[in-house]
Amino acid sequence: MYTALNALLDLPQSDLGPQLGRPEVPSPPPGASLSLPGLVGNTPVLWIGEPLVPGGRGFWAKLEGSNPGGIKDRAALHLVSAARIRGDLAPGGRIIESTSGTLGLGLALAGLALGHPVTLVTDPGLEPSMRRLLACHGATVDIVATPHPVGGWQQARRERVGELKAQHAGSWCPDQYHNPDNVHAYAPLALELATQLGRIDVLVCSVGTGGHSAGIARVLRQLQPDLQVIGVDTIGSTIFGQPARPRLMRGLGSSIYPRNVDYGCFSEVHWVAPAEAVWTARTLARSHYATGGWSVGAVALVASWLARTQPVGRRIAAVFPDGPHRYLESIYDDDYCHDHGLLDLAPPSRPDTISHPTEREVTCWTRCAQVIDPQPGARLHQRAGHRQGR
Numbered sequence: 001m002y003t004a005l006n007a008l009l010d011l012p013q014s015d016l017g018p019q020l021g022r023p024e025v026p027s028p029p030p031g032a033s034l035s036l037p038g039l040v041g042n043t044p045v046l047w048i049g050e051p052l053v054p055g056g057r058g059f060w061a062k063l064e065g066s067n068p069g070g071i072k073d074r075a076a077l078h079l080v081s082a083a084r085i086r087g088d089l090a091p092g093g094r095i096i097e098s099t100s101g102t103l104g105l106g107l108a109l110a111g112l113a114l115g116h117p118v119t120l121v122t123d124p125g126l127e128p129s130m131r132r133l134l135a136c137h138g139a140t141v142d143i144v145a146t147p148h149p150v151g152g153w154q155q156a157r158r159e160r161v162g163e164l165k166a167q168h169a170g171s172w173c174p175d176q177y178h179n180p181d182n183v184h185a186y187a188p189l190a191l192e193l194a195t196q197l198g199r200i201d202v203l204v205c206s207v208g209t210g211g212h213s214a215g216i217a218r219v220l221r222q223l224q225p226d227l228q229v230i231g232v233d234t235i236g237s238t239i240f241g242q243p244a245r246p247r248l249m250r251g252l253g254s255s256i257y258p259r260n261v262d263y264g265c266f267s268e269v270h271w272v273a274p275a276e277a278v279w280t281a282r283t284l285a286r287s288h289y290a291t292g293g294w295s296v297g298a299v300a301l302v303a304s305w306l307a308r309t310q311p312v313g314r315r316i317a318a319v320f321p322d323g324p325h326r327y328l329e330s331i332y333d334d335d336y337c338h339d340h341g342l343l344d345l346a347p348p349s350r351p352d353t354i355s356h357p358t359e360r361e362v363t364c365w366t367r368c369a370q371v372i373d374p375q376p377g378a379r380l381h382q383r384a385g386h387r388q389g390r
C-alpha cells in the first residue's frame with residue numbers, strides 16, 4: 001500500500017530504525033505486522049444512524065482513530081519516505097514540523113520506524129496529555145510563546161520551524177500545509193473507502209491543511225466523476241474566506257492559506273462552532289461508542305444533516321480523523337465545557353446559509369454553496385516556488 005515506504009523497507013538493515021530489520025523474526029502470520037507502518041491503514045467504517053439521523057437513514061464513518069495516532073499517520077509515513085527517496089532527508093536527519101498534534105504523533109511514529117529524531121513545534125493550546133504522549137514517543141516538543149500579529153499561532157509556529165532548521169544542519173521540514181505529498185498520502189484511504197463502500201455519492205471531510213480532502217476526492221472522482229465533496233471548517237478560520245479569529249477547535253481550520261486545499265473539489269463548505277461540535281461528539285460517544293475530537297464532531301454534524309435531507313439512497317461517507325482520547329481534558333471534560341460555554345447546547349436542526357463567504361462573518365453552523373479561493377494569485381505564485389525547492 002505504501003509503495004514509497006516499501007521501497008525503503010528493502011534498504012539494508014543498517015539504514016533502518018531500531019524497530020525494523022529483525023532477521024530472527026519469522027514471516028508474520030496473516031494480519032500480523034513486523035513493522036510500525038504495518039499498523040497504519042485498513043481502518044473500519046461504521047454506520048451512523050439514530051439518534052443523529054432518524055428513520056433508517058444515516059452515513060458511513062471512516063474511523064481513522066483506529067490508526068495508532070490518527071489519520072495523519074498516513075501522511076507522516078508518506079511524507080517522510082518520499083523525502084528520503086527524493087534525497088531531501090538523509091538517513092538519521094532531524095524532522096522538524098509545525099503541528100497541532102495529530103501529524104506530530106504520525107511523525108513520532110515515522111521517526112521511530114525510520115530512525116529520525118523529531119522536533120515538533122506547537123503552541124500553548126496543545127493539550128498537556130498530547131504533549132506528554134509526543135514526548136514519551138521520543139519527540140522533542142517546542143512551544144511558541146506568542147501568536148504572530150497577523151498569521152496567528154500557525155505563522156508563529158512556522159517561523160519557529162525556520163529558526164530551528166537553521167540550527168540543525170541536515171534537518172528537513174515536511175511542510176504539511178504546502179507539500180503536495182500530504183495530498184498524495186491519502187490515495188490508499190480513498191481506495192479503502194471505494195473497496196469498503198462501493199459507490200459513494202457524497203464525501204464529507206474536515207479541512208485543516210487540506211490534505212485528506214484533496215487526496216481522497218482526487219482518487220474517488222476518478223472512480224465516480226459526479227462525487228459531491230463537502231468541506232467542514234471551524235468558525236474563525238481563514239481557509240474559505242472568513243476573517244481570522246481566535247479558534248478553540250483544533251485540527252480543522254487555519255489562520256493561514258494552505259496551498260494543499262483543493263478549492264475546486266468542494267461543492268459547498270460548512271463552518272461549525274465549538275459547542276455544536278462538542279454536542280455532536282458527545283452524542284456519538286453515547287450512542288455509537290465511536291467518536292473523536294473537534295473535527296469528528298463537526299463532520300458528524302454536517303454528515304447527519306446531509307443524511308436527513310439528501311434523497312433516500314444517496315450514499316454518504318464521512319472521514320472521522322481521530323478518536324476521543326486526546327480530548328478528555330476538553331470536549332469530554334464537563335468543567336472545561338462549562339467554563340467555555342459549551343455544555344449541553346444542542347445545535348439547530350439545519351445550518352444558516354450565506355450566498356458568498358464574504359457576505360458576513362459567521363459565528364454558528366453556516367453553509368455556503370459558493371466555494372472560493374481567497375488568495376488565488378498568491379497560491380499560483382507560491383506553488384511554483386514550492387516546485388523550485390521550497
Ligand SMILES: Cc1ncc(COP(=O)(O)O)c(C=O)c1O
Pocket residue numbers: 072100101102103206207208209210211212213250251252253293295296321322
Ligand atoms: C484531528 C484533525 N482533524 C482534521 C484535520 C484536518 O485534516 P487535513 O489537514 O488533512 O485537512 C487535522 C489536521 O491536522 C486534524 O489533526
